[in-house]
Amino acid sequence: MSKKEGEACLRKRKQVSTQAPKSEDGDEGASPSSAVLSAFKTFQIELDTKHDKYERLVKLSRDITIESKRTIFLLHRVTSVPDAEEVLAEADLKLDGVRLKIRQIAEELRGEDLYQFHKAFTPGIQEYVEAVSFQHFIRHRSLISLEEINARLVFLKEDKAETKDPSEQQRMKVLTFQVTPTDYLLGVADLTGELMRMCISSVGNGDIDTPFQLSQFLRQIYDGFSYIGNTGPYEVSKKLHTLKQSLGKVEDACYTLRVRGSEIPRHMLADVFSSRAALIDPDEGVA
Amino acid sequence: MSVTEMFSNIQGFLSADQDVREDIRKVVQVLEQTAREILTVLQSVHQPSGFKDIPSKCLRARELFCTVRNQIGDLKTKFPADQYYRFHEHWRFVLQRVTFLAAFVVYLESETLVTREEVAQILGIEVDRERGFHLDIEDYLAGVLIMASELSRLAVNSVTAGDYGRPLRISTFINELDSGFRLLNLKNDPLRKRYDGLKYDVKKIEEVVYDLSIRGLAKEPEIGGDK
Numbered sequence: 001m002s003k004k005e006g007e008a009c010l011r012k013r014k015q016v017s018t019q020a021p022k023s024e025d026g027d028e029g030a031s032p033s034s035a036v037l038s039a040f041k042t043f044q045i046e047l048d049t050k051h052d053k054y055e056r057l058v059k060l061s062r063d064i065t066i067e068s069k070r071t072i073f074l075l076h077r078v079t080s081v082p083d084a085e086e087v088l089a090e091a092d093l094k095l096d097g098v099r100l101k102i103r104q105i106a107e108e109l110r111g112e113d114l115y116q117f118h119k120a121f122t123p124g125i126q127e128y129v130e131a132v133s134f135q136h137f138i139r140h141r142s143l144i145s146l147e148e149i150n151a152r153l154v155f156l157k158e159d160k161a162e163t164k165d166p167s168e169q170q171r172m173k174v175l176t177f178q179v180t181p182t183d184y185l186l187g188v189a190d191l192t193g194e195l196m197r198m199c200i201s202s203v204g205n206g207d208i209d210t211p212f213q214l215s216q217f218l219r220q221i222y223d224g225f226s227y228i229g230n231t232g233p234y235e236v237s238k239k240l241h242t243l244k245q246s247l248g249k250v251e252d253a254c255y256t257l258r259v260r261g262s263e264i265p266r267h268m269l270a271d272v273f274s275s276r277a278a279l280i281d282p283d284e285g286v287a
Numbered sequence: 288m289s290v291t292e293m294f295s296n297i298q299g300f301l302s303a304d305q306d307v308r309e310d311i312r313k314v315v316q317v318l319e320q321t322a323r324e325i326l327t328v329l330q331s332v333h334q335p336s337g338f339k340d341i342p343s344k345c346l347r348a349r350e351l352f353c354t355v356r357n358q359i360g361d362l363k364t365k366f367p368a369d370q371y372y373r374f375h376e377h378w379r380f381v382l383q384r385v386t387f388l389a390a391f392v393v394y395l396e397s398e399t400l401v402t403r404e405e406v407a408q409i410l411g412i413e414v415d416r417e418r419g420f421h422l423d424i425e426d427y428l429a430g431v432l433i434m435a436s437e438l439s440r441l442a443v444n445s446v447t448a449g450d451y452g453r454p455l456r457i458s459t460f461i462n463e464l465d466s467g468f469r470l471l472n473l474k475n476d477p478l479r480k481r482y483d484g485l486k487y488d489v490k491k492i493e494e495v496v497y498d499l500s501i502r503g504l505a506k507e508p509e510i511g512g513d514k
Contacts, residue, residue: 036400040467046424051474113416115372143290146297181300217290224294231301 053108054120060105061124067098068124068131072194075134079202079210084138091135098128103155106177114178122183129179129187134194141213143221146184153177182233189225189239192218196246199253208257215250222247310365311377318358322384325351329391333441335448341395348392355385356411363420371420379426385410386422386430391437398456400464403427425478428471432481435461439488442495451504454495465489 071094078087105121129149136144155175179187195214202210222243230237328347331337337344366374389409393401406422407414413421438457445453465485473479 036463036467037470039400039402040470043424043428044470044472048472050424051472113369113372115370115375118372143293145293181297185297220290224290227291227294228298228301231298231305233301 053112054117057105057108057117057120060101060108061121064098064101064105064121064124065127067094067101068127071095071098071131072134075131075138076194076198076201078138079198079205079207088135088139091131095128095132095135098131099152099155102128102153102177103175106153106155106175109177110175114180118180125179125183126187126190129184130190130194133188133191137191137195137217141217143188143217146179146181149179149184150176153179182236185225185228185232185236186239188221189236189243192221192243192246196249199250203253203257211250211254211257215247215254218247218250307366308374308377311362311374314358314362314365315378315381318355318362318378319381319384321351321354321358322381322388325355325385325388329388329395332395333444335444338445338448338450345392345396348388352389352392352409356409359411359420368419371416375423379423382410382422382426383429383433386427387433387437390431390434394434394438394460398460400431400460406430425476428468429478429481431464432468432478432485435464435485435488439491442492446495446499451499454492454499458492458496461489461492 071091074087074094075091078084081087102125109117132149132152133144136142136148153176155177195218199211199214202214225236225240225243228236325348328344328351332341332344362378386406389406390401392409393399393405401409403422403424404414406427410422413419415421438461442454442457445451445457468482468485471482473482
């Protein structure tokens with residue numbers, strides 16, 4: 001290699017290596033690479049918008065989860081309180097709050113594909129389904145349907161949008177949020193865990209009718225899930241196992257009530273049972 | 288409504304859903320087959336003999352993209368247009384592959400980065416979600432990243448084939464891509480993982496350029512290339 005040639009390629013290398021920094025500070029827009037860079041700038045904006053929306057939805061979903069969990073705890077008190085209606089009314093208030101949050105989700109999703117952001121809010125929605133169906137069960141002793149849940153998630157636009165132009169306002173009047181069948185199923189599967197807990201605690205309070213109602217209801221739900229079996233999504237079949245455990249506990253409880261109930265005076269039954277419940281409780285795996 | 292009725296309603300929904308997925312899977316399989324064919328055609332540019340007739344290979348690939356367009360058209364009819372993201376996972380992989388192939392063809396032809404609009408046009412789909420079956424931005428970017436690693440391989444092989452100019456041009460191109468990707472704020476997702484691989488491609492090409500430079504081979508095409 002002659003010296004001249006060596007110098008030539010040195011110059012060449014310099015040129016190549018300066019290429020990177022030149023294109024990096026493409027803010028000036030003068031570099032030849034600006035087409036690529038400006039394309040990536042629009043990608044940046046698009047991706048950031050999407051991620052921001054996702055994060056907002058995750059946050060809303062967390063709030064919904066927390067509030068729904070609190071509602072469920074509140075509803076558990078129903079067994080030990082003389083006036084159930086009072087607790088139910090309070091739960092109603094809380095659920096109204098949760099619905100306001102879901103409304104915000106619906107607003108975020110306006111004009112978007114529901115499933116694009118589904119992962120962001122599915123935990124919250126499942127928890128909401130759990131809370132709502134629990135309350136419905138306590139009040140009506142039946143399973144709330146998906147349609148009933150969705151019917152409550154239709155929001156009417158408030159009048160505060162008056163500043164917007166009329167055509168826009170017309171379009172935004174009704175805002176709906178649809179719970180997907182899968183979210184509904186998963187929420188109902190979680191509900192069974194709550195029902196099991198309710199069963200145990202109601203025996204603790206000397207209520208011997210509720211456990212039998214509960215075991216019957218749980219059996220129906222279990223049959224329903226068995227009917228779906230593995231046609232459903234993976235998560236559903238995973239929950240089937242815990243569901244079976246819950247059902248087992250409730251059935252055991254009813255069995256004990258039947259067998260021991262005839263021997264033991266009523267006022268002592270609660271003691272017998274609560275010691276048994278304490279034995280069962282630790283291994284429960286329901287979230 | 289009784290509990291049983293409710294569950295049988297949902298069961299109906301679920302099995303309808305599965306049928307749709309089954310249909311989609313079938314079409315996607317065919318699409319994957321075509322994508323492999325195109326890849327085979329384009330792979331031959333890595334052969335020493337392949338460098339001579341890149342244009343004819345691109346032409347052949349372009350022909351095969353017609354089949355892709357038909358198959359994607361078929362795919363569109365398999366599910367409701369507004370539920371793209373519900374079934375997205377099924378075609379995400381193959382869409383990234385064909386994006387890569389389209390980008391590679393365009394690079395081989397004109398040595399430029401394919402735009403999202405061009406890819407959409409080659410595949411016969413849309414850019415905006417509102418207008419139907421579209422190319423998701425993350426899929427587009429993933430396809431471009433696959434092309435980057437293909438180009439680093441091409442740089443190596445073009446040296447073997449005696450084309451010393453090409454690695455320099457690839458190097459410039461990849462550096463530009465790299466600085467483009469640096470502008471993005473990626474989340475910790477599959478795209479980010481793939482982007483993390485880009486630096487190795489950059490590094491590899493830089494090594495090739497270095498090797499050429501110290502041997503005085505890195506002059507412009509009139510020296511290198513196919514005499």
